[in-house]
Amino acid sequence: MKQQKYFPGLILIGFGLYFYLQQANIVLFQNFFTWPTLLLIVGIAFLGQGYAGRDYEAILPGTILVGFGIHFHVVNKLELWPDHMGTFILIISLGFLLRYQKTGNGLFQGILFLALSVILLFSDRAAVWLGLIEGRVGSAWEFWPIVIILTGAYLLFIRKK
Secondary structure, three states: OOOOOOHHHHHHHHHHHHHHHHHHOOHHHHHHOOHHHHHHHHHHHHHHHHHOOOOHHHHHHHHHHHHHHHHHHHOOOOOOOOOOHHHHHHHHHHHHHHHHHHHOOOHHHHHHHHHHHHHHHOHHHHHHHHHHOHHHHHOHHHHHHHHHHHHHHHHHHHOOO
């Protein structure tokens, strides 16, 4: 990890603005004085360190924190926004893919999480489709968590760089 030149400054500026706006009691910002905003502030600081400070390993946590912060802000405000576990995995996938763009590491994980999120986000539609061919594929559908566990174990214990 490189020297954190931008992270502490961005954290202090972000938290300072947060608390100043909270004390100023500006009606426009009342809905933003919640913990998802704190996730956004820390995530933006990580992204600033990642891109401006060229500490590209900070891109993954920054993307995850910003994505989760945005998710928790808009999940109950936009009907279109999915409130589903697949959304979180999609955000993690985006973090891996953005980090891969700068470091060349994490493409496999990014694609793996992207595929998993698509499966989870569209599982209701897939279940209807799989219902048409229930005999062969329906029982295999029950074992997908085991496939995920085995893939994680492979990445953790067997796969070498």
